[in-house]
Amino acid sequence: MDIKKIDKNMIDGEKNDSSVKWYNNYREDFQVHGLYWFDQNHSFCRLREQANISDNVNHLAYHPSGAFLSFMTDSPSISLCVSLSSAAYMSHMSACGQCGLDLYFWDGKNFVFLATTKINKAEYEITMIDHLPKKMRYYRLYLPTYTKLIDIAVGINSQAQLKKWGFFYPEAVVCYGTSITQGGCVTRPGMSYPSILGRNIEYEVYNLGFSGSAKLEQSIAQEIATIKEMKYLIIEAEANCEQGNLLEKRLPVFIDTVNQANKKVKIYVISHYPRPDSLIKDEVKKLMKLNATIQKNICKKYQNVEFIDGKKLLKKFAYEETVDGVHLTDLGFYEVAKFFSKKLKKKND
Structure with missing residues (x-):
């Protein structure tokens, strides 16, 4: 018996919607946090790419753990187009934990968890959240913990706005x-x-x-x-x-x-x-x-x-x-x- 037929909340949510407008200019569309060398590297590497480090550390440095994209949008839906080096590969850590992405929004006092990518594929398009009241909100999109992120685009309703949001703390x-x-x-x-x-x-x-x-x-x-x-x-x-x-x-x-x-x-x-x-x-x-x-x-x-x-x-x-x-x-x-x-x-x- 397929659990997805029993419980609709177990459905992964993969979707392809032609009405979505995609954004993937990281420097123009988003504020990128958690990657100190991002402007120098032009990649999601957590260390300087020319650093004198071991092959193992270099491999792991491309897992963008802790990094997130910061933006604001009034879109009633938020979608992702994601390309990873692999799907989940560890038995003791969920696919969401290894290669998922988390969406948080600012409620006026705190950043609150809203949605995660319930899917285990190396490449996919997915609607993270939809049917939201049309209102400008601030979001953080956390990147994968334990896999290399090759490329990502954020999709919103074609009639909505998406803007870079956020600032860097001085310390x-x-x-x-x-x-x-x-x-x-x-x-x-x-x-x-x-x-x-x-x-x-x-x-x-x-x-x-x-x-x-x-x-x-x-x-x-x-x-x-x-x-x-x-x-x-x-x-x-x-x-x-x-x-x-x-x-x-x-x-x-x-x-x-x-x-x-x-x-x-x-x-x-x-x-x-x-x-x-x-x-x-x-x-x-x-x-x-x-x-x-x-x-x-x-x-x-x-x-x-x-x-x-x-x-x-x-x-x-x-x-x-x-x-x-x-x-x-x-x-x-x-x-x-x-x-x-x-x-x-x-x-x-």
């Missing part, structure tokens, strides 16, 4: 880290902690999570250090640097590289989030404790660096905040975003 938060920072495993793009954080605070937020390839390389620190607007840097890299003495070797160099270029930046280092296998495996428990101690001791050497205990941060959920014992669900991401939203707002009071 920025940079989130660097593992697959968790990149957004594994959100149900949809707008739910990663950097994306939620970007809706809660008045800063530009750049998601520089690079899955299993974020290993505190100095070359990445050098790229991050060029973000002149950066006021806060959040580092979450322990899961990729657990073995050997990578944390001891690389974390101080990473911090020093950023500090040399930015004398006013505040840095937060997060240790590993809770792991349920640490309750059973003594070696995991010992390793987490050791790595937390290493990071804490390194942070103590700097006046501008603060250690955040990831285990304590999510302790209240009793290990229910992951999809697989490691990667966070929306529950965990929301709590991390709430924690940093309060912390960064308090710093500016």
Whole structure:
């Protein structure tokens, strides 16, 4: 039995409408956020395309996690024409989470989730929302978390208007880290902690999570250090640097590289989030404790660096905040975003 025949809400919504007018001039039609090097790259790459980085990081940099298009329109419907490098390919993360796009609108006080792309194809046209009362509204369209975006066009009613909207905040938060920072495993793009954080605070937020390839390389620190607007840097890299003495070797160099270029930046280092296998495996428990101690001791050497205990941060959920014992669900991401939203707002009071 096809579930789409039982529940109409399960229908993916793919549609081709000849009355739609398409917009895909990113610089003229939209304000592009979350891609610091966008004007230089002319692509949706999250790092400078000529950067000295590994092949794996380069591949992941083209997943535009945390980036969004900002625009305003009075159209009663909003459609998308999307070209991706692939459809969803991971079993523990939904297609919406991996390669979907999220639409939010401004209700006068907050950005509110409106629709997501319920479809799992590399290329498609889809009507995200329709039958809206004709009124000018402000929108954010979040881009895919875990696949390369090749091209995108936004379609509106041919009689409606679409205009670039939004401005860039003068200061920025940079989130660097593992697959968790990149957004594994959100149900949809707008739910990663950097994306939620970007809706809660008045800063530009750049998601520089690079899955299993974020290993505190100095070359990445050098790229991050060029973000002149950066006021806060959040580092979450322990899961990729657990073995050997990578944390001891690389974390101080990473911090020093950023500090040399930015004398006013505040840095937060997060240790590993809770792991349920640490309750059973003594070696995991010992390793987490050791790595937390290493990071804490390194942070103590700097006046501008603060250690955040990831285990304590999510302790209240009793290990229910992951999809697989490691990667966070929306529950965990929301709590991390709430924690940093309060912390960064308090710093500016």
